[in-house]
Amino acid sequence: MMVDPFVISDYCIIRQNRVVKNGNTLHESDETTVAGFLTAIYRHFGINYPKFHKMDNLCKLGFLAAEVLLNHSNLKERYHGDKVGLILANAASSIDTDRNHQLSISNRLDYFPSPSVFVYTLANIVIGEICIRHAFLGESTFFIEKSFDPGRMHHYVYQLLEEEAIQCCITGWVELDSDRYEAVLYLVQKSDIHPDGIAIFEPAKMNEIYLQRT
């Protein structure tokens, strides 16, 4: 019998004021703002990382999803940092922070762009923040696409894993635009290293997880 080489060992979904990992709701909140909800998650999980408070909301969302996803994963013991990849995507890019930056430069008489806002005017900074936190150095890409496309993402990640450019990958969707947010991250590992995965790494399973009610 042929064994599928890669599995989704864990997944994390953050949306609709809930944090779900591997099908279990770990946190629910009645916070009415995205920023308040993200801070509530940070506090709920007892995370101690002061730089979190400097991030924009998109980075906070991706950072928190990765924190929950990787909790108890022992990735650092299993893989060298340069063998852990991060392949993410969204539709809104960094528009939420782009708007904030634009506001700060729209008045020529009150022209004070904020450096700490400007640095977040790229979606792939989400990847950078996660890599800094966990010392990941592997292949990384942030795609901007109209909607979550598990087929494209699976194809790209599978190829990286098959070529052994990486041995493990955090992949998924991290979307935020004003009060609309959604993060769905998958941890993909080799099935011989992690035989008891949640599901086979394939587009249909990725989509099934993405579409599950939270």
Place this chain on the structure above:
Amino acid sequence: MEQLIAQLKHEIIEVLNLTELTPDSIDENAPLFVEGLGLDSIDALELIVLLEKKYGLKLGTADEGKKILYSVRTMAEFIRNNNKG
């Protein structure tokens, strides 16, 4: 001077999003960068913007900037000595 230092601490916490700190927990004589608050280069830029936006002060050279942004007290002294604080 002490009032200006207290005000600066509030402003630094706000502009740098140091939400886990209180003004009392900041030592006005401690280095702001590397040690002390452990601020980084983006924070330095943000402090430069604060001095310009709030106090109308511009830093001259990079060397001067290092001395002025050394601590909360050196920032306060710079503001006081330029009579715009």
